[in-house]
Amino acid sequence: MKKLVYTAFVAFWASIFTLVSVQALSDHKKEPSDEESLGTYTLEEVAEHDSLDDCWMAIEGKVYDFSNYIPEHPTPPSVMKPWCGEEATEGMRTKGYGRDHSPAAWEMMEDYLVGRLKEE
Numbered sequence: 019m020k021k022l023v024y025t026a027f028v029a030f031w032a033s034i035f036t037l038v039s040v041q042a043l044s045d046h047k048k049e050p051s052d053e054e055s056l057g058t059y060t061l062e063e064v065a066e067h068d069s070l071d072d073c074w075m076a077i078e079g080k081v082y083d084f085s086n087y088i089p090e091h092p093t094p095p096s097v098m099k100p101w102c103g104e105e106a107t108e109g110m111r112t113k114g115y116g117r118d119h120s121p122a123a124w125e126m127m128e129d130y131l132v133g134r135l136k137e138e
C-alpha cells in the first residue's frame with residue numbers, strides 16, 4: 019500500500035513537472051504575429067526575394083513572405099508574380115483591376131508576416 023501511495027505521489031509530481039516544462043518551452047516559441055520578435059527590412063532587402071518560390075512583399079509598412087501562399091491564391095501565380103520583391107500595397111488594394119481584397123484576405127496576411135518595412 020505504501021508503495022502504491024509513493025508511486026502515485028511520484029507520478030503526480032512527474033506529470034506536473036512535464037506540464038510546467040512544456041508550458042515554459044512553448045513560451046519561448048514566439049508567434050509570428052508577435053510583432054516585437056520580427057525584423058526590420060529595407061526595400062532593397064525585400065527586392066532580393068522576387069521569385070515565385072521566394073516571394074516577399076512590402077504592404078502598408080509591413081513585410082510578408084508569401085512564398086507558401088502563392089500556390090493557394092485563387093489565381094494563376096502569374097497574377098502575384100509581378101509584386102514579388104516589391105512595395106505591393108497597390109496590388110493588394112486593387113487586385114490589378116481596382117477592387118480591394120476582402121477583409122478575410124487582409125486577415126490571412128498576418129500568417130505570412132516577417133517584419134516591418136524600414137522607413138527610409
Ligand code: HEM
Nearest residue numbers: 087092093097098101106109110113114119120123126127
Ligand atoms: C499583391 C498582389 C496580389 C494581387 C495582384 C492579387 C490579385 C487577386 C485577384 C485578381 C483575385 C481574383 C479576383 C477577385 O477575387 O476579385 C484575388 C483574389 C483573392 N486574393 Fe489576391 N492578390 C494579391 C495578393 C494576395 C494576398 C497577399 C492574399 C492573402 C494572403 C490574397 C488573397 C486573396 C483572396 C482570399 C482572394 C479571394 C477574394 C477576396 O477575398 O478578396 N491575395 N487576388
